[in-house]
Every structure is written in C-alpha cells, then in structure tokens.
Amino acid sequence: MNNSTKSVPQQKLIFEKSRAGRVGCNLPHADTPEVDLKGCLGELRDELHLPEVSELELLRHYTNLSHVNYGIETGFYPLGSCTMKYNPKINEKTAGLPGFAMLHPMQPLDTIPGALEILVGVQDMLMEITGFDEITLQPLAGAHGEMSCLMLIKAYHESRGEGKQRHTVLVPDSAHGTNPASAARCGYDVRSIPTDDFGNTNLVALKESLDDSVAALMLTNPSTLGLFEPNIEKICKMVHEAGGQVFCDGANMNAMVGTTRPADHGFDCMHLNLHKTFSTPHGGGGPGCGAIGLQKHLEPFMPVPVVRRADGKIGLDYHRPHSIGRVSAFYGQFLMEVRAYTYLRAYGKEKMADISRHAVLNANYVKARLKDVMPAAHDRPCMHECVLTAEKYKKENGVRALDISKRLIDYGFHPPTNYFPLIVHEAFMIEPTETECKETLDAFCDALIAICKEAQDNPDLLHDAPTSQIVGRLDETAAVKNLDVRWRAPQPA
Amino acid sequence: MNNSTKSVPQQKLIFEKSRAGRVGCNLPHADTPEVDLKGCLGELRDELHLPEVSELELLRHYTNLSHVNYGIETGFYPLGSCTMKYNPKINEKTAGLPGFAMLHPMQPLDTIPGALEILVGVQDMLMEITGFDEITLQPLAGAHGEMSCLMLIKAYHESRGEGKQRHTVLVPDSAHGTNPASAARCGYDVRSIPTDDFGNTNLVALKESLDDSVAALMLTNPSTLGLFEPNIEKICKMVHEAGGQVFCDGANMNAMVGTTRPADHGFDCMHLNLHKTFSTPHGGGGPGCGAIGLQKHLEPFMPVPVVRRADGKIGLDYHRPHSIGRVSAFYGQFLMEVRAYTYLRAYGKEKMADISRHAVLNANYVKARLKDVMPAAHDRPCMHECVLTAEKYKKENGVRALDISKRLIDYGFHPPTNYFPLIVHEAFMIEPTETECKETLDAFCDALIAICKEAQDNPDLLHDAPTSQIVGRLDETAAVKNLDVRWRAPQPA
Amino acid sequence: MPYIPHTDADRKEMLAAIGVNSIDELFREIPENLRVKPGALNLPPALDEAQLMSHLHEISKKNVDMAHVACFLGAGIYDRYIPATVGAIISRGEFLTAYTPYQPELSQGYLQTIYEFQSMVAELYGMDVANASMYDGSTSMAEAAILSSGIKKREKIFISETVHPSYRQVLETYCWSMSLTVETLPAPGGMTAGYDKVTEDGACVIVQYPNFFGTIEDLGAAREAARKAGALFVVVADPVAMALLKPPGEYDADIVVGEGQPMGVAMGLGGPLVGLFACKQELIRSLPGRIVGRTKDHHGNDGYVMTLRTREQDIRREKATSNICTNEALMALAATVYMEALGKNGMREIATTSVRNTQYAMKQFKLAGGEIKFTGKVFGEFVLRFPGKNATEVQTQLLKEKILAGLPLGPFYKGMDDCMLVAVTEMRTKNQIDHYAACIKNVLAGKEVLA
C-alpha cells in the first residue's frame, strides 16, 4: 500500500460551468428556407435549461470524471456474479464498423444480410455451447431474459390449458433478486425453496413444494454460492414430473463454457448474460445483452421475429400464431451481438473450454489462498466464483463485510460482491474471471489477508475506510431523507 | 483549491510486471510451411528481454499512467510559444479513415489521388493565409522547417555565387533555441542581435551587423515577447539591401491567422508549426508538423518532391535540378496534414480570422488581469501571448519563477513557459489560446494572484511545491549524476 | 491464449496451492455424463485479431449502411449527427468497463454523469424527476403502464393507435403476462380521437408526442380524458422535439417516457438503445430502475450515490417496482454527452433545422406529385402518400438512387399501402430532398427512377 497521493479536483456539475450563449458543437446548419416555428409547431416551450459549454470544457469535464471512476481497465474488479472479465479492444473496433453501427432497424431486410449473418452466427454458436435447440437474442439484459423465459413457460402452460392453475414459481433462497422480481413481473406468485447444508437445493423442501400450481423452478447453476448443483438431473426430473418447467439463470455460464451444457442438465430454457460470459463491456451498468436458449417444446412461443436460416438464406419469421409477441422493439442489442460474435470467434472450437477452465482455476485459487482468514461458506470445489464468510470479524471485532470491502478500496481494489447470496452471513462473493493473472490474484489475496489482520488489530482503520478516494463513505440515509436527484436552474431573483 | 485527494498507485515498470511465457496479443499465425530459422537467417540472437504481459495488464498499465499525465483535455495548459489549443476530436476521426491511415508512401501515384488532394488543399489554404507563393509540407516539425528554410537560403546564395561568402546568420537574443541550432545545423555561424527597450529588434545593432557575410536574419514575428515587430517592413528592406534573406519563425502564427500575412511583411520564407497553429495534437512532445512557405525566388530550391496541381491533375515534381533534395523520407506528416485540413475547413473563409482575434483577446485579458502582481516585460498590447516578469518575488521573497510555476500545479494548472525568452528575468510566458473560456482564464489569474500573495506571506509553500502530484519536485541533478536511462534485465545469479 | 494470461508455470503453482492435480479435478462435482468431451463442440475455428477484423469487415460490407444512402427513415430511430466527442468519451475504459456503481466512493465519475443525465431528461420533458435509464423506449413505456396499473389498482391500459406499433406490441406482451388488457384508441385522421372510449377502469392513457405519424398530438385533450377517468396520463415523447415543443410536463403528464437514441446513440440496427423514464415527484417511490441522488460524505463533501434502493429487485425481490437490474448506462452517458455538447442552443438549432428540412420536403414532395396524408402539424416526420403506387415499391425504386425513402406503412396500418412515413432530420440537405422529389416525380409518372 505505498500509494502516492494525488489531488484530484472535484468536478462541478456541468450546469455550474455553463455560460449563456456558448455553443459547444459545430452543428449541421440548415440550407433549406427559414420557417415560422410557431406556425409550424403550435405552442412552443419557453425555457430550456440545458448547459452551454465549449467542446474543450466538455472533454475536460469527462476526462476528470473518468479519473474518479473505476473500471476493469483501472484494476481488478472481482465483483461476484458479474463476470468482470477483460473486454477486448478489438470488439470495440468491429462493433464500430459503419456497416454495423449505421444500420436502421426498420430498413429493408435485403439491405442487411450481413447483420442477419451476425445474429444467426451468434445464435448458432450459443446453441452449440448451451446445447439448446433454439436461441433468441431479443432480450435486452439478464432480467429481461428471465422474464422472457417465464413468458415462454406461461404460454406453454396456457397452450396445455394449465395457464390459470400454474400460478406459482419456485425460487431458491439463494437466487438473485431479479429471479423473484421477474416472476412477479410475469404475474406469478413466488415461493422460496431453501438451500441445504451443503449449499445444494434442499430436495425435501423442493419435493414438498412441487404441487400442481407450480409453473416453474428458477434455478441458478452453478448456484450463486458458486457451486455446481450435483443433483441437477434429478431436480429437473422432479419438476418435470410435477408438470413444471425448469429455468436456468445463466448468469454463471462462465463456469460452464465449453465444459458442460445446461440443456444437457435437463433445463427447459435459460438466459445468458452476454455482457458477462461473452465479454461485452458493462458500460457502467449497461447495456446488458440477454440471449435466451430453449428446448424444442417451447419453440412455438418464441418472441417475434425469429431470425432463421432457411434454404441458405436468412430471414425473419413473424408469422407465429403462438408467439408471446415482441419483448423489445427491434432485434435486441445488435452491436453487443457483434462484440459477442467477435469474442466467440476469437476462442473458436480450439480454445472455448479454456474460458471456464481458467475461470474455475482462478476462483479455486483465491478460495485456497484465503481459507485461513475467510473460510468458504461451503467447503467444496467452487466453480467460477467463491463465496466466503467474514462473519467472524463481525462477531469478534465489530467489523462488517462492508468495512472490509471499503478498506479494500484503499488497497486499490474494487471490492467483491457483499451480502449476496442473502443466505450467507457477511458474504464475500469473489469472481476473479479467467482474464486475471496469478500476480493480481496474489496481490488481492495479500491485501485481504492484511485487512483481516487490521480488522483484529485496528478495526477503526476499516470503519473509517475508504480514505484514498475523492470522497469518504457517503451518507446513503441522508440521500434518501433529503432526496436530491436532479439539478434545477436557480430561479431568477 | 478545495481539491480532494485520491491515492493513485505508482505504476511499476512494465518489465516488473512481466512473467515468462505470457502472451498479450492474439497475433496473426502462419499458414505457410515451417522453416529452419538458422538456415534462413544465419546467426540468431540469444536473449530478448521484452516484457510479457496480458492485454488486460497492458491496458491497466496505461490507464493508470494516463491518470498521472496532464494534457489539454485535463486542464488549462498555457505553455507559452506552444499554442496548446483544443485539438478537435473530429480531426482524429478523419485522420483515422482507412483511406488515409492505410496508405503506403511508395504505392503508385495513381492510387492516391485523394491523398494528393489533401496535400494540395492544405498547401493552397496555407498559401492564402500566409501570402507565400509556395508551400511545402515536407518538414517534420518546426525546427526541421527552420532548417529547410535555411537550406533554401543557402542554395539561393550558392546559385548567386555567394554561398561561401555568406556564412553568417543573425538571430535575435530573444529567439527560440532551435533558431541558432538550426543555423548551426546548416553550417552557419550565428551572430546575436539584441532586442531594444521596447521589445523590438534593435535597428542600430542590426544595421551594424549587416555586412556581406550575412546570409539571413531569422526573425520571430510576433516575437517571443509576444509583440508584433512594428518595423518589420523596414527590417526586411534593410536585410534585403544588404543581400541577405529574412526567415520568419512562424511558431507564433496563431496571432496572425486571417489578420495579417507574413509574406506581406517582406519575409522570404517561413516555417509553420501545424501542431501549434492548426491544432494537430502535440502527442506528448510530437509529432510536430512543419510546413514552410516561400517566395517565388526560392522556388527552384524547394525540396523534392513538389506536390502540385497542373492541368487539373495533381502530380509530383521530382525533376528539379536546383532542389536542395529531400529533407525527409516521404511526404511529410501526412496524417497530421489530414487533421490540419479538417481544421482549416472547419473555420473556412468566414471564421478564419476569429482564431487570431480571440487568441489575442485572451492573451491581453490575462495580461490585464495580472498586471498588478506580475507586470508585462513590455507595456504594449501583446499578441497571442504575454510575457510577464516575476523578478520582484525573486528579489524580495527569494521565490523563483519556477517556484511559482510549481505552486500553480497544486492549484490544478499546467504552468506557463518559464525562463524564455532568455532576455526577460524570471519570465512567465503565458499563451492561453483562443479555445479557452473566460472562466478558465479568471480561475487561472485568481490562482496566480493568490500564489503571488503566498510568495510574500509564506514563500516555503512555493519552495515545497508541488505537493499535489504523485511525486514531489524531482532531483534533476541526481538524474544526470546517477544516469539511469534504461531498465536492464537482472543478471541470472 | 487470447486474453487468458496463464502460463504453464502459473497453472502448476495454482493447482498445487489448491491441492489438486489438474483443472479437470476442479470439475469433479459435475456428473461425468454432463461433461463435454474435449473438442466435441462443433464451433468454427479460432481467429486471430487480424482475421477477426477482416472477417467482420467483410460481413459488415454486405449491409447497406446509412453512410452510403440518404436516410429518410425514422419511425422512432433517427439518423441524427453524433458529435465526435461522444465516441471519444464513452470509449474511455474507466466508463466503458465499469459496472453498476454499487461502490460509490470509486464510482463518483459515473454517478455524477447519471445525476446530470437525470437532470436533463427531467428538464427536457418538463418533469420533476427522471431515472438513470431503462432498456429502450418500448420497455420504458410498458413499465409506465405497469406502474400505472399498480398505483391505480386497475387493469386496463388505454393507448392511442398513433403510438409506435412495435411499442404497442411490446406492451401487449407485457400486459398479457400481467393479465392486464390493452385498449387501443383510434386515430382516423392521424391524430388520436375517441378519447370518449376511455373508461373509469383505465389505469392510464398513453399517447405519443409527436406521434408515430409525426403529428403533434393535442396533449390537452389526452390529459382531459385521463383526468376524467381518474387514470394516469402517460406520454411517449421524442426528446429532441422537446427542444422546441411545449413539454408534456407543462400538460401535467404524470409519466413521460421515450427513446433516447436520437441523442448521440448509434442506430446500430436498433440496439443498444436507451429508455427514458420521467415522472412527477409523487411517483418517485414507484419508479422502476436506478436513480442517483446527491448526498455528503462524513467530511461534508458532496458526493453521489444510488438512492431509493429499496424499490429495487436486489433488496425488495418479488415486491420490487420492476425486475430491471442492468440498464443502459453507457447509452445514457452518450445521451448525456450529447445534450451537453449541443446544449440549449445546439438542441434548439438541430430541432429547428429538422423543422425547416421537413417543411421544405413536404412542399417539394407535394410539387412532385405526392400527397401529405394528414393535416395536423408535424415536427420532423410526416406521412407521404403516393397515389396509385405501393410504397414498398417506391422504396425499392429509390434505393437504386441511394435514397432510403422512409417506412412503408402498409404492413403496420390497414389501408395505407400507398403511404410512406418520411423523416427529415438535420442531416438531410436541400440537395438530397430535391433529389428525392425528382425521383418520386419520375416514379409517380411511371418512369424510371433515374430520369
């Protein structure tokens, strides 16, 4: 921690840098005749409080803001469940090609054969990797993919006359929040399934829950505990026998790429987060990119349009009487698909499995290195991430997981995910991904070991952390109490 | 100065991040047969100590290094004589077009009509702006342009049989170091011409120096004092009458664009720094881009190839018996010319003069605002930059110009040029450029005023500055004494 | 290995530290029969970086992109100029490769830009507050309907026929799964009519402004209908048009949603886009998605955090206001840079240029024999009728002249086979409009498009 200290100016809001009449942009100007705006448009607005800054000031604003923002390219970002792997620069170049970036979603189909080739290319590769019969790229993020899958399941049950009856979705207590929320968003009742002492689905509880109101089980595999569900085939069978469907939350696909195929596990459908497993950049919170895979029996219900190769030509299928309809306005996150395509082709047949193999190697290495200071919630080989518990420090030293994480910031690392899954006390969910080198993992583990010692020797160091950033710990309660979510122009005196 | 403090990790050298066997790049691989390297090449090298890092580590290395480097896009950069204006982003896009960036300099001429159009386009616009009869874009930077101009002059004198005789170049004492150095590089003796009390060329001294050994006078107009030489026409006449030529150092063209034309002043030739006046980015110290302009009588001596429009077609003229030859391997800094072209077309006929007008406005404003704390070396309207003296603080408070500048860093500004021109004691040469807004100038002036007060009240604040950066003041003497200019691989034990 | 830094020595050391002999051992909990045999996947071969670039370049060239045709196609996605600054900023790794700012202390840069984004979206729409973004305009609208249904405890959504057809399809999908019903208000003359159909079981009334046909809807009438039924008043609005038009907030809209793409986001075949979502202060605790607020650290410094987090799925699970998690932060950043680069004057200028170009085009196309289908005032888009011609055929003809003429409306609206939705942004020039006019003159006269 021999960090040197640099003073970084706090940036004023852009509105405070504004000067009336300033124009920041060399804009297209009209060469058509002037018009009477009021005559053309009717009532016009009066005020428009947008900032007026020069292009140079704008760039400075963002350059300096970027310096107080942490990305994968700044340092290690082991945010569990988020797969913060390296986002290759070449993907930005391919997605920036005018022949992709400058396409209108409603231009005639025969003017976009290349775009359709990308879509089908990604679909084909994802089918092979997941084992599913069909892939659609329409959903716009993971949660959107979950929702779309549940809609497929709903339509399936309706087609069998069981739509009304099957109003319950089972969700493990370890599941990500989007799972129950997506179920609710599809009008389902949510019933929680406990996890057993080994970190697996509690089969007894599952069995008990499997009545004929169950539409589906949403299972994350590997689970959010970073553990592969060894009973997965059995679970799917149980649910199927009860007339339900099994959905796989595929956020953790990075553990499986090239190594095992979810469709083979017995799942009926799954979502993928291309922004996690297939390296499209997270962009500070989005765009996501949420493909879904499904077995043949769900095919009639796929959202329109279905993009498909037929007779050597790629076309769009809109005429699908049983389709759930559209889930988004156009073709999904097309430019993200271009990135995913580029990424998939970089690995190809030869190297695809290396992704999951090294992701799992890295996670197990971190788990092994930290076992003395922070034991794993479950002592089993983990998959692409390991979930540890820092409960001891809370009990013995009054130091919460959050304090440890904030202290990690002072050591130069982005903290892992905390407090998720909810069933692990003071959880640390660490997902290193395969693109991190051993030295980085060692430095991170060394830091965490040092912090755990600090927790015992000098807990206030942790309570007061971080002290290395442009702001200290922020008051989130005050943020809610004195809600201030937008700037407003000062009223003229 | 309510800067917050962020800890920034000092980056190890990339060599210290290296791991044997790591490959950072997804490289083209051969599909041609293997060969016996030794058989093909003869003796091979043994060791090759280049770093081995992953692509992600590489990006982190540079992201973090960039955070401890200051550019125009970080903040105000009033480095006098360097014209640190905004470098428009659109220029980067145009220069990045494959139809420009991916051209080979020796590909057939009929495959590069567009490139020639750019070259001639820049030449034409620069001819119009400077008034010269010819422009060549071959020189690679300002100093290279100076040297090329002196070569033209040398060839001219040789053509008149005066080559040997005219071995002296006159250089004002205020001139930039490249002027005498370029003269020496052309085999000339250098004689210094003093500046008079008003900041103008001392005409009496000039007259005395004008013997028949004089090949040329190198004059910077506006001078490095930021002053327009009011006797310029007279000076040129004097030199011409003595059989000499007058070269204009055009580093200060930003004061003149669209307002006055150096060729009209009587100059025979001049160099331009496109990386200053015409906004091509400085790139951390280069590339420069050094066009030169010249009057008709120097035309026969122009470097080859001359790019010219003839009969509506653009061609290259190599058959120039009196040419000085090549000054660089190909066509000059072509991709910089694309940027300059883009910039020139953004201003066009309508707005070109706005450049110099606002550059001069800004400089005079700074000068006016600072007059109480730091008087101008010469109390006259300045051009695009103002030269102030901080002598008072040295005498009264033991604070040097350098100390003041280092303190400016703590206030978040890049310091101006110090100690140049050499004839001004404790010089501050401030060039704001036209792209800075009034608020920035005010903030800068406020800071400098505050620092001048600190110089009187608490000079150690200045002696100890900067304290805001990742390193404090560096020991340059030790750098020379314990010369360490490269990393070396540790010797195996 | 591309992107994977492990050397043989690394692997060996790491396996030793873990206490296993091979990577395979780490997968021992996966039943043998579920494991993929090495090399068993049928995937195309790996490409190196140079091959990737040329391969993708080849594919991209098969498309007709908008750099090669004059784009008069709009319909919610617009060919507007994207300043070079936008790309320069959003490609910075600190932004591009960050994720949701869960750790505010090292995410102040992004959080501040989101606060600025929220401020400007709220300002453009004339609303109290806006969130940090939704997936796209269509899902943003669907969320508004569901929010309304939740607030009003009513199950019927009224929506005008003049709302973008794809948006209405998405709404149908969402509503079906939530057992809500959608009722469409007709718009015979290109403007929503039949507000009398709105009944008191309506959760909300949704109109688009300007509507899908480009026409500027009468928001006063829409509001009255909503108010009368006790329903929420929801507007789908083009943010760029807001630079000139009286904003929905001034018509007392409860929720305003829209597509942010026209503000600095590449068309990209329609993705990624960015959904805008703004509402009245009183609805803020029902707002879907993320929202950033300003607060203080313990030294009293200003700072930004995600706030009102108890609305969200990771905390509230099935009771959350929405299931959205990842949103469209990067595209919201692009829009933020765009709004700030153009600023007040720039936004007004390009909106005005669009109006001028649109008015000129309407005039020229009429002279060339086209008909303007509807009579209402328009902002930057209008419906052009080709008497006696199929619009899809006209489109095909004009493509030969490198004009993308617009959107043939036949597939979307009954009886409109001869109609084309034509958008004229600030990017179109007088020359291009004249060329278009000349082409349709020929086509309407039954001649070759190239005169």
Add this chain to the structure above:
Amino acid sequence: MPYIPHTDADRKEMLAAIGVNSIDELFREIPENLRVKPGALNLPPALDEAQLMSHLHEISKKNVDMAHVACFLGAGIYDRYIPATVGAIISRGEFLTAYTPYQPELSQGYLQTIYEFQSMVAELYGMDVANASMYDGSTSMAEAAILSSGIKKREKIFISETVHPSYRQVLETYCWSMSLTVETLPAPGGMTAGYDKVTEDGACVIVQYPNFFGTIEDLGAAREAARKAGALFVVVADPVAMALLKPPGEYDADIVVGEGQPMGVAMGLGGPLVGLFACKQELIRSLPGRIVGRTKDHHGNDGYVMTLRTREQDIRREKATSNICTNEALMALAATVYMEALGKNGMREIATTSVRNTQYAMKQFKLAGGEIKFTGKVFGEFVLRFPGKNATEVQTQLLKEKILAGLPLGPFYKGMDDCMLVAVTEMRTKNQIDHYAACIKNVLAGKEVLA
C-alpha cells in the same frame, strides 16, 4: 463558433477589463497596410462537423488503401498488424494532448513510458542506450552521420548503396548543408562490397540490416572496415527483424538507428513515423534529442525526468547536439505499446511468421517463373526479377487483382527495370501468396493477369 467559446458578453467584459473598445484595437501595432481586410481571404467555405466527416470520407475513398489490396510493398514501411490496444491507448487525451514533459511532476505517466521505450529500443538493438525518438528513420540516420563527423572531426561519410535510397537522399541534403561529403559503397550482388574504399578520413560507415533489398548484411565485415579506418560504425536496422537476428550491438556497432513504424504505427502515407536512435554509453553526451532518466523526489520516491538537457537547443542553442525540439513522442508511445503488447514471444512469433511467409513466397514465385535476383540470406523481403518484363507494368497488372506487388526498382537502381522489391509480412496469407504466384505466372507467359 467552432471551438471558440466566447459569447458576446464575454468579449464585452474582456475588452472592458483590457481597456479597449474593440478587438481591432489590440492589433493597432500592425501597420494598417499589413492587415487583411475582413473577408478578403480566398478560402473555401466553413463546414460543419457532419460535412467535414462526409467530405473527408469522400476524399479518402479515392485512394486505394491497404485494407483493399494485399500489400507486398515494404521498402522500409511495412504493413504489419497493429493490435487494437495501440489505438485505444494513444488516443487517450492525457497522452494525445500533452506536450513535451517539461514539468515532470505532472507528466510522470508519459515520462515512464518513454523510459520503457528507451529500454526496449536499446534492448532490441543490443545497445547501451536509446533516446526518446527522432523524426523518422531517414533523419535519424542523417543525425548519426553528423554526430560521427562531430566526434571524429572528419568530413566524409561512407554509406552502402544498399541503404534505402530516400535515406541516402536525405543524408545528401543534410551533408551538403554541413559541407560533408558522402561516398557510396557499391553492392553489385545485393550485399555491400568494396569496403576497401573506406579511407581514414571517414567519420563513419553506414550499412543497413537487413538492407534495402532485404538481404542480411555481413555486419562483421562492415565493422572491420570502420574499425580499420578509425570511423564509427553505424547501422540502420529494422527493429522487427531484431527479434530474431543477432543485433548490431553484438557486432559492436557504435550507433544504431532505424524506423519504428513497423511497430504499431500506421503507414499513413509515410507520416508521422518515428526515428529510433541508440548508441554506446560513451556517446550519450553527444546524443541528439531527448532522453529520460530515472531519479528521486525529495521524499525518495522514484520519478522520471528529461535529463542531460544541456545537450539540447533550448539550453545550448547553436552548440546543441542537434536542432531537434519536438520529436515523435506519440508514435514512440505507439511503438512502446506495440512492443509490450507483443512482448518477447509475440515479437519473435511475427518475425518468424514473416520469415516463413517470405520463404514460401520465394519458392512459389520461382516456380511461377520469377527469379530471385540476389543470393544472400533474407529476412522478410527480397528482390524478384521478371525476366523480360518491366516491373512497373507487372505492378499495374497485379493491381487489377488487388495485389500491390511491391516496389519496382528501376527508378532507384540502374539496370533493375525488371526487378521488384517484395515484402512478405505476417499479414500475408498462403492464399494471397499463391494468388500472386498465379498472377505472375500468367503475366510472365504474356497472358491476362486473370487466368
């Protein structure tokens, strides 16, 4: 106004503070007759950003760029793969828009990269030290000659005929102005011969490695000639070839220069490039250009500064070691990123691929009827002879097949009208080489290039 932020109010306030009434007044010292009348300049009209982009795009499309042809042209500038990381890094504003690191405390980022650059250039060349860059390979070589002349106080430069013709032209220009003479050593068989011509008034002996024809010169022989005459031994070396070849430093070269373009710099019609300059430790105080050293701050932290500054023009004026000021920092940064991205193994791999491709091409072209002009060992380039054909015509023919066949040598070397200099980098594929072979087979048989 593009890029100029002043509002009318700004101008007014600023003029008032200065105490003048107009901007014109500030120019009062410029004689009236020297002032340009408003609007008098004959310049093309101003373009907006969208127009600039499309205008420049149109112009660029008139060129045949290397993305559209298979480039077998080298001759000192090579079509090598530039990893995407290079552009991503050098476009960062903190690097792109900085200037010379005169203020080291806020330039540590750049200074460190220059230190890394110097280290790797020295390593590749096998030399003690390298500087921070020169303009290009040609001027770097001219500086080496002048340095030699200064050190040795001698006025004759010996240079091999196999050094790049443009470099030799630049050398002639520089030497003429310094009154030095250049003597050329012949190379009848494509390798420098006639070392016996080197006399004791020689300041240096310059050879290229591999030479202009691609042949790997015998550096031992060159060194002997230099040593015998008491002259400095100067080598112009391709840095990429150094990944495999025994470096000049191991042959006891005094100065090694070269062109850094093949390492991550766009060809860009030959500019900007980046000159490399390395030498023995004992010459460091005569080195032209900038050099960065490692030192400490007063807390004992490591830091980097420009050092040995008293060699430079701003301090030493006419006594400086060179007149160079601005150098090619950004291109040196590109090269630094390149060397670090590829690293030891990557550099070796692409060099090896070039050798393989070159050997394959030589074989196939011979089979197709071409002749390999010279017998020496080559690295990645060779002279191909088309018996009975003019090489320029062959080039024209092959361009039809989207092959840029190489550099016709007729204009550069007497009696070589039927010769083409052919480079085969790692970017060329077996298919492209086979296609080239098929084409020359047809051309040599007097058939159409397309069989």
